[in-house]
Amino acid sequence: MAQAGKGRLNYRCPSCFMRDIDIDMFYDKEKDEYYCLRCQYRGDEKNVLEKNELARFRYGMIGRRITIEDYGD
Numbered sequence: 001m002a003q004a005g006k007g008r009l010n011y012r013c014p015s016c017f018m019r020d021i022d023i024d025m026f027y028d029k030e031k032d033e034y035y036c037l038r039c040q041y042r043g044d045e046k047n048v049l050e051k052n053e054l055a056r057f058r059y060g061m062i063g064r065r066i067t068i069e070d071y072g073d
């Protein structure tokens with residue numbers, strides 16, 4: 001089940017997510033980076049995924065259980 005290619009996925013901003021704000025980032029095609037309008041965060045896809053994983057991990061530690069299945073694209 002292939003989904004949309006690079007740049008068409010919606011990633012939430014990991015920085016905002018840490019603050020309990022669930023907001024989708026925008027994609028900068030020229031720089032191949034995602035960025036958030038709400039905070040200063042920006043980063044490429046790999047960075048976003050890493051940060052999001054960290055955020056999920058932290059949330060998991062305080063009770064919300066998030067499995068790798070939630071990760072799907």
Ligand SMILES: [Zn+2]
Pocket residue numbers: 013014015016017023036037038039040041
């Ligand atoms: Zn943000």
